[in-house]
Amino acid sequence: MSDEAVDRLFHALADATRRDILRRCVRGGMSVSRLSEAYPMSFAAVQKHVAVLERAGLVTKQRRGREQLVRTDPDAVGRARQALDELETAWRGRVDRMSRLLAEDPEKSDPTEGPD
């Protein structure tokens, strides 16, 4: 997963309204206007939240007549969990050879020699 994808994923999750939308849309069948009745904000504001979730890959939209049905992607949490796993794996794998990397300047980084 790219850095930007992880950015979008965690950013989308970092808002209580959006997390609530995710919970409400697991069953699908929720139109955006129906959703917007649940929150103390305008239809357009909810539309924007849904757009953020969609760009993050957390929900999908499906047309039914003039309505747009929102559905939480069942694998959404799995992907977020994987992003956390990659974070954790990265640091565990790096731990033993970290000290050299830390001491170096990005400018004059020469992997063949280093403090030890």
Place this chain on the structure above:
Amino acid sequence: MSDEAVDRLFHALADATRRDILRRCVRGGMSVSRLSEAYPMSFAAVQKHVAVLERAGLVTKQRRGREQLVRTDPDAVGRARQALDELETAWRGRVDRMSRLLAEDPEKSDPTEGPD
């Protein structure tokens, strides 16, 4: 975990620089100025990123002389994972534990026989 705590947690994770700081500080012993040498930005900017991570409970700081050593909280990822679990648990409660299972295996549409 409160909504605000989850907000702070995911917001802190939604930035590539901050995720990199987490990776670099697992071993501890990194001063903020040492850290700031690794990024193309000012010391003050890195200081702010560390503050965001600290408010989210992802790192702790410890004084050593005039330095401030940053260390990633070993339980940090665990807490993020728990936040995801709570999200998912809320789904299950609302869904009556059916739709996700059905989506995976349309064949086993008998809930009395499903796993779990």
Place this chain on the structure above:
DNA sequence: CTAACGTACAACCAAATGGTTGTAGATGGG
């Protein structure tokens, strides 16, 4: 003591975020 280092923090700025209202385009019902 003085100088250099590491940190803290304030002031400032551009861009993004989260909200609003208004307008316009599809779609379905009578």
Place this chain on the structure above:
DNA sequence: CCCATCTACAACCATTTGGTTGTACGTTAG
């Protein structure tokens, strides 16, 4: 067809975010 509904999107505004620079303060080295 006409109208109400649902959606899309633009323009606008206040606040936050992510960066900068500058200044002040504590600590260590000489």
